[in-house]
Amino acid sequence: MIKINKIQNLEGKIDSLPTGDVLMIQPRYAFSRSAFEQDSNPYLPIGALYAGALLEGTGKATVSYHDSQRRELSKRKDLSNYDTYGITVMGASNIASAGRTYQELLSQDIEPSKIYFGGQGIEGLTQEEFQRLFPGANLVSRSVLADNPNYWSTNISPQLEKLAEEDIKKYFENEVTLLFSQGCKYDCTFCGAQTKQKEEFFGVADQFRSLAKAAKKVGIYEIKAYVTSLDFFQQALKGGDVGRLEKLLNELKEAQEETGVSLKFRALSRADSYMAATKYPSIMDAAKKAGFYQCGLGADGAASVEVLKAMKKGNTSLRSTLIEAFADMEKRGIAPEILYVFGVGADTPKTLEDTLGLCSELLTEFPTSIYRGFPAKDFIPGNRNWRRSDWKQSSTHSELLNDSKNFINLDFTSLGNYISHPNEEMRKEVNRVAIEMSAKAHELGRVQSFLTIPEMTTDGRELMSEESFERLREIIAVYSPVLAEQMTLENLPELREKINANIPKDR
Ligand code: B12
Numbered sequence: 033m034i035k036i037n038k039i040q041n042l043e044g045k046i047d048s049l050p051t052g053d054v055l056m057i058q059p060r061y062a063f064s065r066s067a068f069e070q071d072s073n074p075y076l077p078i079g080a081l082y083a084g085a086l087l088e089g090t091g092k093a094t095v096s097y098h099d100s101q102r103r104e105l106s107k108r109k110d111l112s113n114y115d116t117y118g119i120t121v122m123g124a125s126n127i128a129s130a131g132r133t134y135q136e137l138l139s140q141d142i143e144p145s146k147i148y149f150g151g152q153g154i155e156g157l158t159q160e161e162f163q164r165l166f167p168g169a170n171l172v173s174r175s176v177l178a179d180n181p182n183y184w185s186t187n188i189s190p191q192l193e194k195l196a197e198e199d200i201k202k203y204f205e206n207e208v209t210l211l212f213s214q215g216c217k218y219d220c221t222f223c224g225a226q227t228k229q230k231e232e233f234f235g236v237a238d239q240f241r242s243l244a245k246a247a248k249k250v251g252i253y254e255i256k257a258y259v260t261s262l263d264f265f266q267q268a269l270k271g272g273d274v275g276r277l278e279k280l281l282n283e284l285k286e287a288q289e290e291t292g293v294s295l296k297f298r299a300l301s302r303a304d305s306y307m308a309a310t311k312y313p314s315i316m317d318a319a320k321k322a323g324f325y326q327c328g329l330g331a332d333g334a335a336s337v338e339v340l341k342a343m344k345k346g347n348t349s350l351r352s353t354l355i356e357a358f359a360d361m362e363k364r365g366i367a368p369e370i371l372y373v374f375g376v377g378a379d380t381p382k383t384l385e386d387t388l389g390l391c392s393e394l395l396t397e398f399p400t401s402i403y404r405g406f407p408a409k410d411f412i413p414g415n416r417n418w419r420r421s422d423w424k425q426s427s428t429h430s431e432l433l434n435d436s437k438n439f440i441n442l443d444f445t446s447l448g449n450y451i452s453h454p455n456e457e458m459r460k461e462v463n464r465v466a467i468e469m470s471a472k473a474h475e476l477g478r479v480q481s482f483l484t485i486p487e488m489t490t491d492g493r494e495l496m497s498e499e500s501f502e503r504l505r506e507i508i509a510v511y512s513p514v515l516a517e518q519m520t521l522e523n524l525p526e527l528r529e530k531i532n533a534n535i536p537k538d539r
């Protein structure tokens with residue numbers, strides 16, 4: 033009886049999904065230049081591939097793929113032959129690049145009603161917000177796909193087989209995404225992930241087998257991956273099932289032996305979950321054996337108990353737990369990553385200064401640690417703040433929705449800007465800390481925080497002081513000595529696109 037109901041639900045909702053011959057499109061990287069250039073470090077479009085596999089599972093769609101990171105969409109001769117078009121949007125800033133894709137489709141006379149958007153960056157918009165940005169197009173909610181009984185075990189091999197070998201080679205030369213789990217039981221105010229949800233696991237070993245099969249085809253025998261877990265060790269917390277995690281890790285190890293393809297992966301975890309997991313030596317052992325080499329620990333707010341409370345992090349002693357976790361990781365040969373979002377509404381110049389102190393201390397105390405810090409974007413579609421009624425009534429919210437291009441300012445790598453930090457004094461403080469920390473981490477060669485230049489209404493003075501600008505110049509010089517020499521606070525708006533295209537991609 034339950035099964036029939038499920039099928040009826042799925043059938044009932046199918047109309048809101050793309051059907052027929054579907055072209056699933058991965059937009060270009062948000063900071064690529066306006067003129068098309070082939071991306072030499074493309075991301076494997078796992079969200080599009082998984083969505084494509086689920087769509088085919090409905091029996092009402094046949095999916096092809098277009099990766100705009102690799103080829104220009106408007107040059108496709110068969111563009112008008114498809115029944116429907118899917119555009120995938122990973123984060124809020126990708127609404128800007130998805131907007132470019134939407135315009136490219138419209139310019140080829142494709143009806144907006146045939147265009148479907150999906151992905152975590154966009155699915156948190158209301159229909160009204162979405163229609164303001166993309167009139168006539170369709171917004172697909174994940175729940176329609178998640179109703180599929182095979183949602184957690186869908187095979188992506190048939191989708192990977194549709195991609196060009198030269199693209200597969202490029203994807204696997206870079207880090208790819210391994211579908212591991214989804215969901216985090218916490219609900220931090222700034223987080224746009226699948227929060228307040230019980231962790232669910234994908235068929236991990238089978239997902240790895242699919243990746244391994246594709247990699248081997250192009251002669252690659254070692255895969256580097258970022259796993260999708262939001263809090264990798266959360267099963268070690270009270271009420272969790274650590275045995276399940278251990279079993280998955282052991283299966284992952286076996287799948288490597290069976291396929292002859294090895295895996296090195298990094299994951300994210302809360303510091304308290306990580307410490308809870310260290311109480312189970314067999315889990316830590318299984319993780320290491322399965323290829324775990326780097327762990328990003330959410331340090332957001334750790335420098336101030338007040339900020340932690342405002343962020344609803346669910347842990348007021350984060351600072352000491354972090355230090356314990358960093359020490360433990362280094363003992364085990366796992367590189368700790370300082371994943372730090374700072375500059376939220378509750379921050380003050382004092383808490384920002386303390387943040388700078390804490391991040392510097394972590395980098396100095398732990399010689400293998402890596403800095404991955406970002407100026408907060410407090411309001412993004414999908415997070416708890418976005419749903420606040422004061423935000424919905426604000427002029428910034430309205431301005432943002434006037435043009436999809438504005439969403440670029442919500443990228444986590446973007447320096448604080450008029451959209452993310454309307455108060456100029458705080459914006460400059462946030463950027464001072466962001467630039468100073470990133471510069472330090474660059475000097476140490478332990479950096480995974482790449483800052484980009486946002487759009488501005490006047491010139492660079494609205495973003496930062498002269499001192500911060502000189503420090504920023506040192507960072508830019510690492511990637512483009514010529515641009516670093518040319519840049520001034522006045523010409524920053526003009527050089528913005530060129531500078532951003534030279535900054536390494538967020539990873
Ligand atoms: C892996 C990952 C990365 C990797 C991506 C590597 C790659 N190959 O692309 C790296 C580290 C590079 C990365 C970078 C970024 N990421 Co990221 N990332 C993730 C992570 C951990 C997993 C995403 C994933 O692949 N999930 C698995 C797939 C199958 O699920 P999915 O993408 O949600 O897709 C499902 C649905 O959304 C839907 N769907 C997706 N597309 C479409 C399209 C259509 C037409 C349809 C019908 C359905 C559909 O179908 C899928 C199956 O249900 C998530 C957190 C998480 N656990 O989800 C964050 C996450 C998605 N990232 C996020 C962000 C913000 C970014 C950045 C934009 C950060 C930034 N710089 O601002 C960048 C953008 C990079 C880019 N691609 O342009 C946020 C998005 C939040 C939001 N609401 O905006 C998340 C949720 C992290 C977080 N805690 O906030 N990321």
Ligand code: SF4
Binds near residue numbers: 218224262
């Ligand atoms: S920031 Fe981390 S702990 Fe907080 S809700 Fe997001 S994934 Fe969970």
